[in-house]
Amino acid sequence: MSLHADIAVRRNGFTLDLKLDVDPGETVAILGPNGAGKTTLLRALAGLVPLHGRVELDGDVLDDSATGRHVPTERRRVGLVFQDHVLFPHMSVLQNVAFGLKADATRSAREWLERAGLGEKADAMPRELSGGQAQRVALIRTLATRPRLLLLDEPLSALDVTIRAEVRRDLSRQLAGFEGVRILVTHDPLEAIALADRLVILEQGTVVQTGTPSGVTAQPRSRFVADLAGVNLLRGHAHHDHIELDGGAVIAAPDSGEGDVFAVIHPRAVALYLSRPEGTPRNVWRAKAEDLDLQGERVRVRLTGEVPLVAEVTPSAVRELRLDRGAEVWAAVKATEISVYRA
Amino acid sequence: MSEARIPAPLLALAGAGLLLFILPLAGLMLRAPWDQVGGALLAPETGTALGLSLFCSLTATAVALALGIPLALVLARTTGTLRSVLRALTTLPMVLPPVVGGVALLLAFGRRGLIGAPLHDAFGIQVPFTTAAAVIAETFVAMPFLVIAVEGGLRALDRRYEEAARALGASGWKVFLRVTLPLLRPAIFSGAVLCWARALGEFGATITFAGNLPGRTQTVPLAVYIALETRPQAAIVLSLILLAVSLAILIGLRDRWLGV
Structure with missing residues (x-):
């Protein structure tokens, strides 16, 4: 089962325009700042917002604006898990899970709940569950319908930090046993790294970077990713042994080649001094x-x-340097600590 | 009481407002010929008028539920000019004088009316001055209250419940019956109570369109009005009965009204 999407969605002045291919058995995390279009992307794939372009899942064309084809949400067999569970408040846990099932719904729903260790909550109403339990029930409700495409919209972000790890483990286990295509939207890098095989960084409606979690964080291509990885990202024009930054400053970096580059400096490689240091650092x-x-x-x-x-x-070091807000210092970085790659 | 103090002028105005409700009620209670209440209650005309009032108002509420909920759905899910037009049309009976509504109904369903004429010519059906006409008049006047309440409920509803249901494979009908409708229950309930109360008190449109035929179209408000001319004491007794029925139903429903 694989997903191929090449879509554009226009909504009140905002345009989402991207191409996304997900291989069978792969979990892709869509990461990006608020307003990047992450949720819009999920809603488009779920068939809830009109789009231009083409969406193909498991060989079936779900959307194709060229032929006017649009498969409605209820016939797409996509599973949608929201940030907060969105369990139907007037139905018991069992009825919620049975809602999307056809044959033998109640018995099957009970089995799903028991397998997840939530059997004793079957007759509870959603308001009687803890946040973590509710989100786990919501996941089961979706998985029980055996969707071909699972769309998770920040499934852990509404939960308390204390139970997030537990629900993440459960989610990870459930995802491992799921055969369809998995797409996870998140703004939590830990969640993305723990659950995803591949990261897709979405900013202002387009994909700015994609790759494995370690690959993406090693060579950030945007401020957002650099902040995620916790590193300094500089951009400039390289002239072999030095880089002219966009701001005008020059940094020394050997073997930088020629052309537009990114330079990454890890915060630990930045040394601070009270007076100008002598010797090696250039x-x-x-x-x-x-x-x-x-x-x-x-x-x-x-x-x-x-x-x-x-x-x-x-x-x-803070004490020795008498470092405080407003303090004047010297910052030094060894040229060999700067990693440079093509922009 | 630990709540913030309400400024004295506001309290005085609130008191005046309350008096406006209490004084007429007090008048009714104090001037009521209590010794005649028993006899009037047992009089066959009273029972007939009361029965007709309950039948017409409850039927009107049922019709309003069947037609008003879908109408509210359409209103809540359309936008732009179309929505403004639809909204103005559905709320018109709320601002229209009921007598004018009655005249309009006559022009539509009367024997020479827009629909009334073909109906009469083809099937010999005559709508005005029948119990059905009383029900139509009450529905016409009362349904907007239900539509407004349900539309408000729909707008406040988190659309993601319906989206989740669709993603779980539910058809439009199933989403409506099993998700939208149950979630709207509080709004439907309060809308239905308002609608019923308005229908029960309906006078102007009913007397114009359905006439004042005892046993067929003479509901309690009509009976009160007629009795006031000839037997004022009976009018007071009938008013008391209507008041008691309304209060009993409102109090009976109170727990569910507030409990949801």
Whole structure:
């Protein structure tokens, strides 16, 4: 089972325009900032919003604007799981799961619930469930209809952090046993990395990057991905041993080639000094600490200046440097710590 | 009470508003010929008028439910100019004087009316001045209350319930019957109560379109009006009965009304 979509959706001034191919058995995570069109993409694939282009699932054409073909949602065999469960509030858990089943609905629904360890909740009403249980029931309700395409719209983001891990494990197990195409929309990189084989980064309605989670985070191609990976992303024009940044600054980076490039600097590779350091580092800039943020055992320092960077230092370094908001420092990066790739 | 204090002028105005409701009721209660209530209750005309009132108002409510819910659905799901036009048309009976509504109904269903004429010529059916006419008049006047309430409920409804149902393979009918309708229950219920109350009190359109025929079209409000001319005491008793029936039903429904 595979999905091939090449679609454009226009909605009040916003255009979603992308091509998406998902292989059998693959879980693709759609990642992107708010307003990137993630939910619109899912709704389009589910047949809930009109689109231009073509959607083909498992050899069946679901949409083709060239021939005017449009298979309505209820006959697409797509499963849609929402951010908050959207269980029917007037039906019991069992009735909710049985809703989409045809033959032998009640018995089959009970079996699905029991397999998921939710058998004793069969007669409960949705309002009596915890958030995690409700979302697991919602997933079962969808999987029980044996969809060919499973669309998960931020399935964990409405849950408390404390139970998110548990539901994610359950989701991961359920996904492993599901044969159709899986598409997960999320803005949580952890969720994407834990559940997906491939990431598709969606920004302003188009795909800006796609690849394995490690591949995407190793070579970010947008601010959004760089923030996800927690690295500094710079863009400029390379001239063999140095890069002229878009802002005008020059950084030294050997073997950069010639042309437009991205340069990634890990925050831990940014060293901070009170006075200009002597010796090896060739990339030294004056900077001003704008913001300090304690994260775990490290302190992230946001720097402004010629080259805006985020540095990650130890709390003891913060004390030694008497670092505070507004402090003037020197930032140094070894040329060998800069990873450069084509833009 | 721990609630924020209501400014005194507002309290005074609220009191005046309340008085406007209470004074007429008090008048009715104080001037009621209580010694005649028993006799009037047992009088056959009273029973006939009351029975007819209940029959017509409940039938009108049932018709309004059958036609009004689909109409509300259409209203809630259309946009733009069409919606404004449809909305104005459906709410017109709320602002139209009922007598004018009655005249309009006569022009449509009367023996020489738009539909009434072919109906009479082809089948010999005559609508005006029948019990059916009373039901039509009450439906005409009361249905907008139901449509407005249900439309409001539909607009407040989270569309994702219906989308989830469709994604689970449910046809349009199944979505409507098993998801939309049950979720709309509170709105339908309060709309139906308002609609019924309006139908029960209907006077102007009924007397114009259905006439005042005891046993066929003379509902309690009509009987009260007629009795006021000749037997004012009987009019008061009939009014009391209508009041008691309305109160009893409202109180009986209160728990479900507020409980949902």
